[in-house]
Amino acid sequence: MEDVAIIGVGIHPFGRFGNKSAIQMGAEAVRSALADAGLEWKQVQFAFGGSCEVDNPDAVVGLLGLTGIPFMDVYNGCATAATALELTADAIRYGKYDIGLAVGMDKHAFGAFTADPVHYSAPPWYGDIGHFLTTKFFGMKINRYMHDHGISHRTLARVAAKNYRNGVLNPNAFRRKALTEDEILTSQMLNFPLTKYMFCSPDEGAAAIILCRADIARQYTSNPIYLRASTLRTRTYGAHEVHSSWAAVEHAEAPTVFASKAAYETAGIGPEDVDVIQVQDTDSGAEIMHMAENGFCADGDQEKLLAEGATEIGGRLPVNTDGGLIANGEPVGASGLRQIHELVLQLRGQAGDRQVPGNPRVGYAQLYGAPGTAGVSIVTT
Amino acid sequence: MAQIPFAPDVFTWPAEKPQLIGSRCRSCAAVTFPAQDSCPRCGKLEMEQRLLPREGTLWTWTTQEFLPKEPYASGETPETFKPFAVGLVQLGDDVRVEGRLTISKADEIRFGMGLELVIYPFRTDEDGTQVMSYAFAPSEGGN
Numbered sequence A: 001m002e003d004v005a006i007i008g009v010g011i012h013p014f015g016r017f018g019n020k021s022a023i024q025m026g027a028e029a030v031r032s033a034l035a036d037a038g039l040e041w042k043q044v045q046f047a048f049g050g051s052c053e054v055d056n057p058d059a060v061v062g063l064l065g066l067t068g069i070p071f072m073d074v075y076n077g078c079a080t081a082a083t084a085l086e087l088t089a090d091a092i093r094y095g096k097y098d099i100g101l102a103v104g105m106d107k108h109a110f111g112a113f114t115a116d117p118v119h120y121s122a123p124p125w126y127g128d129i130g131h132f133l134t135t136k137f138f139g140m141k142i143n144r145y146m147h148d149h150g151i152s153h154r155t156l157a158r159v160a161a162k163n164y165r166n167g168v169l170n171p172n173a174f175r176r177k178a179l180t181e182d183e184i185l186t187s188q189m190l191n192f193p194l195t196k197y198m199f200c201s202p203d204e205g206a207a208a209i210i211l212c213r214a215d216i217a218r219q220y221t222s223n224p225i226y227l228r229a230s231t232l233r234t235r236t237y238g239a240h241e242v243h244s245s246w247a248a249v250e251h252a253e254a255p256t257v258f259a260s261k262a263a264y265e266t267a268g269i270g271p272e273d274v275d276v277i278q279v280q281d282t283d284s285g286a287e288i289m290h291m292a293e294n295g296f297c298a299d300g301d302q303e304k305l306l307a308e309g310a311t312e313i314g315g316r317l318p319v320n321t322d323g324g325l326i327a328n329g330e331p332v333g334a335s336g337l338r339q340i341h342e343l344v345l346q347l348r349g350q351a352g353d354r355q356v357p358g359n360p361r362v363g364y365a366q367l368y369g370a371p372g373t374a375g376v377s378i379v380t381t
Numbered sequence B: 001m002a003q004i005p006f007a008p009d010v011f012t013w014p015a016e017k018p019q020l021i022g023s024r025c026r027s028c029a030a031v032t033f034p035a036q037d038s039c040p041r042c043g044k045l046e047m048e049q050r051l052l053p054r055e056g057t058l059w060t061w062t063t064q065e066f067l068p069k070e071p072y073a074s075g076e077t078p079e080t081f082k083p084f085a086v087g088l089v090q091l092g093d094d095v096r097v098e099g100r101l102t103i104s105k106a107d108e109i110r111f112g113m114g115l116e117l118v119i120y121p122f123r124t125d126e127d128g129t130q131v132m133s134y135a136f137a138p139s140e141g142g143n
Helices: A022-037 A057-064 A080-093 A134-149 A153-168 A181-186 A214-219 A255-267 A284-293 A302-307 A324-328 A332-348
Strands: A004-015 A046-050 A071-074 A099-107 A189-191 A204-213 A225-234 A276-278 A362-369 A373-380 B003-005 B021-025 B047-051 B055-064 B084-091 B095-101 B113-124 B130-142
Touching: A004 A022, A004 A080, A004 A214, A004 A332, A022 A057, A022 A099, A022 A204, A046 A057, A046 A080, A046 A332, A057 A071, A057 A099, A071 A080, A080 A099, A080 A204, A080 A225, A080 A332, A080 A362, A080 A373, A099 A332, A134 A189, A134 A284, A134 B055, A134 B084, A153 A181, A153 A284, A153 A302, A153 A324, A189 B055, A204 A214, A204 A332, A225 A255, A225 A332, A255 A284, A255 A362, A255 A373, A276 A332, A284 A302, A284 A324, A284 A362, A324 A332, A332 A362, A332 A373, B055 B095, B055 B130
Parallel strands: A046 A071, A046 A099, A276 A362, B003 B130, B095 B130
Antiparallel strands: A004 A204, A004 A225, A099 A204, A225 A373, A362 A373, B021 B047, B055 B084, B055 B113, B084 B095, B113 B130
16 A cells, blocks of 8 residues: 655635635635646646535636546535545555545535535424524534533633634634634624634635655655545444434444544554644534544543643644634635645644644644544644 | 424324324334434334333533524524524433424523423414424423
């Protein structure tokens, strides 16, 4: 099995861009990744494209050049980008190709996501009576977690304040204004205990990653970043998951726990080795729970860790250094590749004002999405 | 006034003591709500209908303080929308069911409180027909 390296990263800023299409944003992200790798489009041998809204992300070739390569489209909820990355990496690991592209793009309408619940294996009436809302699930999950593990409302606000603060330092972020903890706590309650400024928003953007066989990476870059693990898992019986009208009484861990364990095992790396962390912060409660689900702390320790600033850029466990979903918003297909883009900049020492000090060498990214899918990636210098 | 359930086969109605209709696996005893044909635990096609316990306790909850987008079909507008609470209610040892609570103020809701199933008018159609849904109301018991 071949090792895999990242030799180019590109991003189209996240936010709102008027009539600009998702495909145009995707093409810009790819061109920026090609420039970063010093490659021409015709050197890319294959690609995986991820999107929620775009039927054919492969249409991006119409703007990049019709080279005839295999270009496969994926959608896997909020884990779409992790899926595109995993499949691209696997094709290289198995020796099928040398150089490939993972690209994600999306352009969402304003407000919370909606769809036909039946497509999530929920009952047809589930939306009619007002239950088909991801935000409601996140409110229920963190409310119980706070009850069980002594997490305060102030800590929810600390997470969001930190991510907005990091977003100010990120020129590609959607929300680039710092908010105080009190502004966050007193903003409109949407789903108790989560207020308006504790949630991310669907938005627009694209990101692209170019991968190659590790043994040829130095032909293209002097600082390759190695993808040590990329894993995906779905929910097991007993997990309390989004878009379900019921849950079992018996308890199982969330899918992230299984994806995380598998990634650590594959990489031969433990949570104690990780220098910079990206987790799915759909809301500030999700960031808190995902810290524990990914092995970075015990349940309940977040209260103290956040109070002492451990998850700040200069802290012991820097989390969502680019502002995460809370500051960047979520174009679903691009979100996980945005995480990898940030980790690569951090490990190369190119993250500018938000650079984690001390030459970080190991980066970790996690996605969680409907209807119970998690993706984890581990990268190293 | 005519009253109809919002969907068939979700709860017994009319009934003096209505119950939710779930299913139970004859092979591994897993219980689901609503009823489904296949078992989410063992994958076998041996599910039988099961009426769920009417009484339960609140396992977790949240509030819904903005008007949900379609397919929400309450007939409410942004002006008439009334925030509500949603809970995951543990019914006996069978299953935890998601449902609206009849109370909506965060300071009235507590983990482990006793709840019982009620059927209530969710929406009134133009011809006066009341479309009935299920919810959980505070009851004795709980912990």
